[in-house]
Amino acid sequence: MKEQWRLLQTGFDTAFSNMAIDRAILVANSIGNVPPTVRFYGWMPPAISLGYFQSVTEEIDIQACKKLGVDYVRRITGGGAVFHDKELTYSIIIPEAHPAMPKNILQSYGRICNALLQGLKQLGIHGTYAPINDILVDGKKISGNAQTRKANMVLQHGTILLDVDVDTMFSLLKVPNEKIKDKLIKDVKQRVTSIEHIAGKRIRFEEVAEALKTGFEEEFHVELVQGILTNEEKTLAAQFEKECFSTAQWNHRR
Amino acid sequence: MRLHSVYKVPQGKLLKISVEYNKKNNVIKNIRITGDFFAYPEEAIEQMETKLRNTVLDEEQLLDKIRSIITEYHIQFIGVDAEGLTKGILMCKP
Numbered sequence: 001m002k003e004q005w006r007l008l009q010t011g012f013d014t015a016f017s018n019m020a021i022d023r024a025i026l027v028a029n030s031i032g033n034v035p036p037t038v039r040f041y042g043w044m045p046p047a048i049s050l051g052y053f054q055s056v057t058e059e060i061d062i063q064a065c066k067k068l069g070v071d072y073v074r075r076i077t078g079g080g081a082v083f084h085d086k087e088l089t090y091s092i093i094i095p096e097a098h099p100a101m102p103k104n105i106l107q108s109y110g111r112i113c114n115a116l117l118q119g120l121k122q123l124g125i126h127g128t129y130a131p132i133n134d135i136l137v138d139g140k141k142i143s144g145n146a147q148t149r150k151a152n153m154v155l156q157h158g159t160i161l162l163d164v165d166v167d168t169m170f171s172l173l174k175v176p177n178e179k180i181k182d183k184l185i186k187d188v189k190q191r192v193t194s195i196e197h198i199a200g201k202r203i204r205f206e207e208v209a210e211a212l213k214t215g216f217e218e219e220f221h222v223e224l225v226q227g228i229l230t231n232e233e234k235t236l237a238a239q240f241e242k243e244c245f246s247t248a249q250w251n252h253r254r
Numbered sequence: 255m256r257l258h259s260v261y262k263v264p265q266g267k268l269l270k271i272s273v274e275y276n277k278k279n280n281v282i283k284n285i286r287i288t289g290d291f292f293a294y295p296e297e298a299i300e301q302m303e304t305k306l307r308n309t310v311l312d313e314e315q316l317l318d319k320i321r322s323i324i325t326e327y328h329i330q331f332i333g334v335d336a337e338g339l340t341k342g343i344l345m346c347k348p
Contacts, residue, residue, distance in 0.1 A: 051289075051290050052296045053287070053288050053289055053290070053291060053293065053296070053299055054288055054289065054290060055270065055286070055288040058270060058288065076296065077292075077296075078290070078291060078292035078293060078296060078332075078333075079290055079291075079292060080267075080268075080290035081290070105292075105294065105330065105332060106332065132267075132292070132332055132333055133292075146292070147292070148294070148296060149294055149295070150295060150296075254286065254288055
């Protein structure tokens with residue numbers, strides 16, 4: 001019999017709640033109260049997530065975010081700023097000691113990205129893993145990923161772009177030099193792609209989630225069983241949202 | 255003096271570093287290391303920033319200090335390394 005992991009589909013939520021839920025699952029899994037978990041989710045309202053080490057004032061135009069109703073949140077994972085709009089976000093939370101997880105961090109990025117690649121294949125999209133943390137299709141980025149390890153756990157989350165609006169993205173993110181902004185936007189438009197762009201048609205969030213579920217199942221030889229957040233996880237998530245992810249102290253700490 | 259650098263680590267990530275230092279003796283008063291790199295454990299970056307205070311802005315001394323902090327706190331960097339950090343910090347100096 002195949003090992004069973006939990007699948008969570010928590011729908012669309014705020015940036016603060018989304019990051020709190022990922023951390024709550026990490027804590028619950030580290031205590032052994034829930035099995036390894038794969039989660040699919042979206043962001044409402046659209047939001048920017050910042051890497052743990054990034055400076056909020058250096059990366060984000062906070063006034064523009066306020067004007068457009070875009071939230072921002074600092075992640076517990078490193079990596080770069082991401083504008084979460086039309087995309088599917090996943091997270092996987094699993095003990096470091098689990099045999100499916102390579103001890104080597106870069107190798108574990110590769111293994112998890114393979115699951116995403118298998119999922120994309122279900123949609124007829126053939127991509128490649130580009131270390132450290134990207135997935136490319138036709139040489140363009142379709143997915144960015146970030147991993148942390150704490151409490152003897154691996155937590156990796158990342159995005160699959162369903163569609164992309166580079167102009168809006170650049171009105172929210174700061175660029176080093178306004179003079180080169182137009183060129184930068186052009187460059188990014190050439191370097192970033194999306195499922196809609198590759199497939200030539202809109203593919204629904206649910207369909208992409210189904211494809212990725214199969215991808216994770218095939219890569220890790222497990223069965224993903226639809227589950228729900230436990231009460232403990234909900235309580236932890238509410239606490240993390242209130243005490244950490246929604247606070248200026250956390251989001252503006254760097 | 256407070257100065258800033260942006261340094262793309264070869265085959266790595268983008269480092270953005272601010273350094274406040276004493277112009278008379280080139281000693282770091284305060285430093286902030288930001289960017290889109292990865293470090294494990296993440297919180298060790300704060301220890302690194304604290305421990306780099308009072309270090310002289312000199313390539314050899316910085317590299318030694320950074321390497322010893324990496325060893326002491328068992329830090330694993332991805333997308334940046336001790337050499338990249340040293341270079342980014344020294345680039346703050348005019």
